[in-house]
Amino acid sequence: MNEERARPVRKDSARNRARLVDAAREVFAERGFGATLDDIARHAGVGTGTAYRHFPNKQAIAAEVLAEATGAIAQDARDVLEIEDSWLALVTFCERTATRQAADRGLYETLTGQGNQDEQAKIWPRVVASVSELFDRARAAGAIRPDAAAQDIAAIFAMLGPAFEMSRAITPDLWRRYLALLLDGLRPAGQPQLPVPPPPVEQLDAVLFAGKRGA
Amino acid sequence: MNEERARPVRKDSARNRARLVDAAREVFAERGFGATLDDIARHAGVGTGTAYRHFPNKQAIAAEVLAEATGAIAQDARDVLEIEDSWLALVTFCERTATRQAADRGLYETLTGQGNQDEQAKIWPRVVASVSELFDRARAAGAIRPDAAAQDIAAIFAMLGPAFEMSRAITPDLWRRYLALLLDGLRPAGQPQLPVPPPPVEQLDAVLFAGKRGA
DNA sequence: CGCTAACTGGAGAAGCCATCTCCGGAAAGC
């Protein structure tokens, strides 16, 4: 892509850039976009100055990391169209995407409107296109309630956010319970059993507090 | 409560205190606990100094406002125990509480672990006690799925948070759709129709962005 | 009606935090 380079890129420079991108991936995934570029630099084992030489600002490096992640989701959305059973396809897509989001806080923030807005604006149309088709098929097959709409998927992912945060505290899989609950709400009738037990009452506070204002 | 006052409280002082509490109620409801005490003072039409003379800090005035709101919720939880139909009781409680939260962002933040932690720690045990009874009855009557637990209510309210924010953008009632979806997920089978149409696809971005980072 | 204790208001001090710049020193690679 970058043609006419006056000098070939210095090896240490390229290595540091790669380290920064790796570090950004990890740090954004773990702490979300609240993380500072200084944090990323430290995590990459380079100085702040180096970070700012390679990327004009935090958005720039975030965009690079996000492009990969949102691309993967869009790909998932297309892939599941291959699945015969429309309900299974829908569930598969939701579970894959939720799994990605559970592991990547920055990604969750992007899809639900915090964080990089450009990237968010780009990802939804691509997803909604595939999901609409899925919903039409599922509705036609009677696999989902007739009043459900493709846009509801966006709301479902947004609502899973708090579930992810609760999961971080104690039960890494807790969100699966609530995804199942939401998906069962989309069903025309009769649900299977919920996966993952609910958090114990004694730990409710700890679970609700997960990741918010220390203590 | 305050006995031995050396002097009777000056009328203007009492009036300003009342104004501050009113203003706090409104400002916290609208903007959440991110609002500053200065904001509240301005909204009350008094100076910052006055605010700080009446309350040592933001927590203090927040505690006063919250006590009312959480008390009302605990009361609701007890009240609905009177309703014969256990499912109806559960739905009624959820709708009342959600309505309160939709109108009061500070309240929502408290119940889900942002904001005042003392108040949060106080409210849940009271609610869970009533709700547990409700769930037991509903389960016994076959009105909810057997694997549902009372703690799931906390998760449901947490998950409604994003729904409230989406609602603020365009359709004030949108959250009702998603509360219905969640409650239907608790049902053993067959749902009624969802209230409120989903947000139009063209407005998805606007809806998701609601209330986050201007633009 | 006048006096004084008590209250008011808002400018600004103090602290915090993230973003981004600068430049002496290091080392890559012809």
Next chain:
DNA sequence: GCTTTCCGGAGATGGCTTCTCCAGTTAGCG
């Protein structure tokens, strides 16, 4: 070996919130 490019991290900068201080005002008693 020498020049050119890059490194690192201290700290300048700016924004934001919390809370203080005090000159000026006012309530309400005597």
